[in-house]
Amino acid sequence: MIKQALAALAASVVLFASVVPALAEGEQRVFDNADILTDREEQLLEESIADFTAEYEADLVILTERDSSVSDPELHAQDYYDEQGFGVGEERSGMILYVNMSTREVVACASGETKYTLSNQRLDYVVDAGFDQLADGNYADSFLAMIDNAASWMPRGEDPNAGNPNHYYTPVYEQREYPVVFLFAGVALGLISGGVMYKTIAKQYAAVSREATYQTQENTHLNLNRDNDVLIDTRMTSRLIQNPPSSSGGSRTRSSGFRTSSSGRSFSSSRRRF
Amino acid sequence: MAVVAYKCPNCGAPLTFSPESQKFECSFCGAALTEEELKNIAPATGEEEKIPASQGAKDGVEVSLYICPSCGAQIVTAPTTVATSCLYCHSPVVLEGRLRGAFHPDLVIPFSFDREEAQRRFFDWVKKKRYIPKGYFESGSTEHFMGVYYPYWVLGCNSWAAYTARANQVRVWRSGRREYTETRIYKIERDGQIGFEHLTRCALTGEGNKLADSVMPFEIRKAIPFQLPYLSGFRAEMRNIEQKSIEPVFQEDVEKYAQQILDDTVQGYSSVYDQNIGVLIKDMNYKYSLFPVWAFTYQGADGKKYYYAMNGQTGKTAGVLPLDRKKLLRDCAALGTAIAGFIALLGGLFV
Ligand SMILES: [Zn+2]
Ligand SMILES: [Zn+2]
Numbered sequence: 001m002i003k004q005a006l007a008a009l010a011a012s013v014v015l016f017a018s019v020v021p022a023l024a025e026g027e028q029r030v031f032d033n034a035d036i037l038t039d040r041e042e043q044l045l046e047e048s049i050a051d052f053t054a055e056y057e058a059d060l061v062i063l064t065e066r067d068s069s070v071s072d073p074e075l076h077a078q079d080y081y082d083e084q085g086f087g088v089g090e091e092r093s094g095m096i097l098y099v100n101m102s103t104r105e106v107v108a109c110a111s112g113e114t115k116y117t118l119s120n121q122r123l124d125y126v127v128d129a130g131f132d133q134l135a136d137g138n139y140a141d142s143f144l145a146m147i148d149n150a151a152s153w154m155p156r157g158e159d160p161n162a163g164n165p166n167h168y169y170t171p172v173y174e175q176r177e178y179p180v181v182f183l184f185a186g187v188a189l190g191l192i193s194g195g196v197m198y199k200t201i202a203k204q205y206a207a208v209s210r211e212a213t214y215q216t217q218e219n220t221h222l223n224l225n226r227d228n229d230v231l232i233d234t235r236m237t238s239r240l241i242q243n244p245p246s247s248s249g250g251s252r253t254r255s256s257g258f259r260t261s262s263s264g265r266s267f268s269s270s271r272r273r274f
Numbered sequence: 275m276a277v278v279a280y281k282c283p284n285c286g287a288p289l290t291f292s293p294e295s296q297k298f299e300c301s302f303c304g305a306a307l308t309e310e311e312l313k314n315i316a317p318a319t320g321e322e323e324k325i326p327a328s329q330g331a332k333d334g335v336e337v338s339l340y341i342c343p344s345c346g347a348q349i350v351t352a353p354t355t356v357a358t359s360c361l362y363c364h365s366p367v368v369l370e371g372r373l374r375g376a377f378h379p380d381l382v383i384p385f386s387f388d389r390e391e392a393q394r395r396f397f398d399w400v401k402k403k404r405y406i407p408k409g410y411f412e413s414g415s416t417e418h419f420m421g422v423y424y425p426y427w428v429l430g431c432n433s434w435a436a437y438t439a440r441a442n443q444v445r446v447w448r449s450g451r452r453e454y455t456e457t458r459i460y461k462i463e464r465d466g467q468i469g470f471e472h473l474t475r476c477a478l479t480g481e482g483n484k485l486a487d488s489v490m491p492f493e494i495r496k497a498i499p500f501q502l503p504y505l506s507g508f509r510a511e512m513r514n515i516e517q518k519s520i521e522p523v524f525q526e527d528v529e530k531y532a533q534q535i536l537d538d539t540v541q542g543y544s545s546v547y548d549q550n551i552g553v554l555i556k557d558m559n560y561k562y563s564l565f566p567v568w569a570f571t572y573q574g575a576d577g578k579k580y581y582y583a584m585n586g587q588t589g590k591t592a593g594v595l596p597l598d599r600k601k602l603l604r605d606c607a608a609l610g611t612a613i614a615g616f617i618a619l620l621g622g623l624f625v
Contacts, residue, residue, distance in 0.1 A: 135451040182621020186614040194610025198602060201405060205597040209488030211590070216531050219471045224539065226465035229441070233459040238452050274450065 029086075034064035034101040041140035048147050056154040058114045059086045059094025062143055068102035074269045076100075077107045078261035087112055092265070095123075097146055099134070106134055107271045108146065115258060115268040118150060119159035123270035126150045132240055135274045276371030277320035279343040280312065280506045288344070288365045290507025293385040293586075298503055312503050318343035322371060340369060354478060357423065357510035366506045373502065377512055381428065381497040381563040384504045385421055385586040392568040393419065395589045396582065407598040413575035421586060423510035423564040424486045425477040427520050428494060430470060430561075433528055434554040437464040437536040441543035460543070464536045473531075475523055477513035477562070482569060485583035488592030492565050492585065500564065510564060517560055529553045 029049045030042045037045070049060045063080055070076045077098035081087070087094045091112030098107040108126050110118035118126065129149035130142035153159075204210055258266040280289040280298065287302035289312070297306040307315075320343035340349040344365040351358055357368045373379065387395070393416065400411045439462040446455050472494040476486035533551050540546050566586025573579050574596065582593035 132451065179621050179624050182624075183618050186617030186621070189617055190610035190612075190614030193613050194606040197609055198606040201602055202597060202599075205403075205405060205595040208484055208594060209592050213487060213490035214473065214527070214531065215491055216535055219473075220531065220535060221469040221471075222466060222535055222539070223468075224464060224466035226463055227539070228461075228463040229540075230461045230463070231458055232461050235457045235459070236454065237457075238454045241448065241451050241453050 029060060030062045032062075032064050034066045034099065036064055036099075036101065036139045037143075038140075045140065045143055045147075048144060052147055052151055053088065053094075056151065057088050057093065058112075058154065059088050059092070060147065060150070061086050061094065061096040062098075063096060064099045064101065064139075066101045070100055070103060070105075073098055073100055073103065073105045073107045074109060074259065074267070074271050075261060077109050078111070078259075078265070078267045078269070079263070081109065081111060081267075082261050082263045082265055089113075095150060097143060099139070103273075105271060105273050106131070107269060108150075109267040109269040111265065111267050115266065116158040117156070118153055118268060119161060120257065120268050120270060121161065122153050122159055123268055126153070127270045127272050131272065131274060136240070276322040276369065277340045277343055277349070278317040278368050278370045278502065279320070279365050280315075280317045280368075280503055281344075283307075283315055288506070289503075290366050291384060291504050292507075293388045293391075296384065296386075298506065309501060309503065319370075320346075320367070340367070342367060354425075354511045354514055355509065356512045357505035357508055359507075359509075366508075368502055368505045368510070370502060372512050377562075379425070379500040379564045380561040381494070382423070382500045382504050383492055383494070383497045383563070383565050383587050385508065385566040387586070387589070389419060389421065389568070392421075392584055392586070392589075396570075396584060396591060399591050400595070403595060405598050405602045406596055407601075410574055410596055411572070414573050417571045417573055419568070419570040421508040422482075422567050422569050423505055423508055424482065424567050425511055425513035426486075426492075426563045426565050427475050427477045427513070427515070427517065427524075428561040428563050429473040429475075429524050430559045431473070431524075431528065431555050432557040433468045433470065433532060434556070435464070435466060435468055435532045435536060436552045437533070437550065438462060439537075439540060439546050439549040441540055441546045443542070444544045462540050462546070464539055466536075468532050468535060470528060470531070473524055473527055474565075475520055475527075477515045477520065478511050479514055481581070482567075482583070485569070485581060485592050486567055489567055489583050489585040489590050492587055494563075496587070497563060497565075505564070508566075513562065521558075524558075525553075525555060528555055 028046070030037070030045045032042055045062060049062070052058070052060050061081060061084075063077065077096050080098070081094070081096045082092075086092065086096070089112070093112030093114040095108060095110040095114055095118055098109070099105070100107075106127055108118075108123040110123060126146050126149045130144075130146035133139075133142035133145060258268055260266050281287070282289050282300035282303060282305050284305050285300060285303045287300050289298045289300055289305075289307065291297075292299040292306070295306055297308055298312050299306045320341040322338065322340055338351050338353060340351065341347075342349050342360040342363060342365060344360060344367075345363040347360060347362040349358065349360055349367060351369065355369065356372045357366070359366045396416075397411060400406055441460045441462050443458040443460065444455060445458075446453060448454070472491075474490050474492065474494070476483050478486065529551065532553050533549060536551065537546060537549065568584040568586050569582070571579050571581050578596070580594055580596065582591060584591045
């Protein structure tokens with residue numbers, strides 16, 4: 001009886017241990033050196049990351065900085081990930097989201113097993129997911145959106161194109177579907193302009209007079225006593241520009257699927273200016 | 275002398291005003307006289323015939339009878355006609371009796387081109403119109419092609435205008451992934467004096483009125499003091515709209531043009547709206563004038579009639595044009611398709 005109870009307890013401990021992340025409780029994963037997150041937001045992100053790690057056995061690190069000297073943010077993020085010893089298991093699987101507020105660049109890199117699932121192309125989508133909020137300054141929302149998007153890829157397993165140099169630089173826009181809205185807008189505008197032309201010309205032909213019957217410029221003389229333009233109100237509005245990701249993406253010059261950090265380990269990555 | 279006819283001093287044939295030479299020519303012997311030379315010749319005259327009232331209102335249309343100074347036949351005219359020609363001898367006559375006193379015109383603009391030229395200009399004009407059914411103006415014929423001096427009121431005046439409006443200045447710029455729009459709203463105030471010259475309106479009611487207004491503007495700077503002989507060889511009408519009936523029309527015109535003029539002083543805005551204008555007119559100075567118009571109808575092969583008027587000084591033509599709806603529809607469809615195709619292709623850039 002006691003043996004059975006002990007066995008059950010042991011089993012539950014093992015079960016529990018397999019669910020709890022491999023890293024110790026309370027270990028920091030959000031490094032907000034640029035100070036763009038509130039304490040509450042950091043805590044929220046930490047919780048989110050803990051869930052992610054528990055579910056997918058992959059580490060997730062967020063690093064923000066203000067450092068204009070960083071010329072290769074991907075390498076910088078990867079080195080940070082390596083040097084701090086992040087990652088789950090032998091392969092040190094996981095990803096890092098890096099935002100540099102000075103250069104206004106955002107980078108996502110994946111390491112170990114994770115880099116096959118979160119391939120370069122999928123990391124592009126991860127960055128996409130949080131891009132608008134990032135540009136708008138909603139940093140916590142942006143990170144949460146990126147984590148969510150990364151989590152959506154994890155159950156799909158390895159990207160068949162991961163690490164394949166022929167597929168790596170497939171521009172994002174080639175994957176997109178034809179925006180049907182253009183077709184509708186085209187048809188609508190075509191109808192409108194054709195209709196306007198018809199109405200205008202038909203009206204002209206049906207009119208007795210087509211031109212001005214009095215030349216104000218030649219026949220009038222204006223003498224102004226009062227000539228005031230007074231500013232009475234100013235209104236501001238703004239909207240988000242819906243650019244295709246291809247045009248806002250940072251430049252890429254690499255030719256192989258993965259790139260290596262200073263220590264020689266390889267990462268998948270995505271980099272973008274915001 | 276209620277009727278006058280100008281006769282050639284050499285042969286006694288009728289003299290008419292020639293737009294080409296701007297002189298008074300005899301079509302029989304070819305003599306050409308200037309206005310000065312004509313002044314020294316007394317024209318032949320005739321009298322108005324008193325007619326019984328019962329006869330004067332035939333079919334509800336008021337008519338007057340004159341005696342032709344050339345052949346003595348009766349000339350029947352509408353009550354507003356001041357120049358016409360004798361139905362029997364075709365001599366031009368001017369009903370001088372109707373141009374006296376308050377009805378003596380201040381100004382006249384003589385015709386500047388003749389009937390052949392007017393016809394040529396008309397056919398040139400319609401040839402340039404793309405949506406007239408092909409060959410329409412070759413198949414039919416013009417009718418009642420007449421040179422008519424129409425009566426016009428010409429007004430010069432001063433006005434005080436007080437104008438207010440709202441205007442928006444819009445600035446758009448981008449920062450990062452955001453587009454910002456700033457709208458500055460201005461209150462516009464204009465007060466001032468606007469002097470108007472040569473506001474013109476036809477002074478004859480009836481069918482021709484709208485066409486006569488539509489061939490404006492006349493170059494009134496080139497008008498000359500009225501002289502009877504200019505009417506010789508043309509038809510001419512006298513006014514049946516008096517100053518006080520035309521005044522509200524001019525009032526509206528002044529307000530409309532004043533607003534246009536003041537709208538034009540509001541510059542540098544993306545939109546102007548809520549315009550409000552008050553106009554006070556003063557120093558009105560009316561001139562009663564006779565201006566030249568070529569009037570005619572065109573009957574197409576399909577039997578439809580179109581009425582046209584052409585400014586006898588500038589050649590500007592007014593009148594409804596026949597429309598080839600199929601051709602227009604085809605062009606509009608082509609434009610619509612081109613625009614739709616272009617935008618659809620534009621969408622292709624984002625695939
Ligand atoms: Zn003669
Ligand atoms: Zn006669």
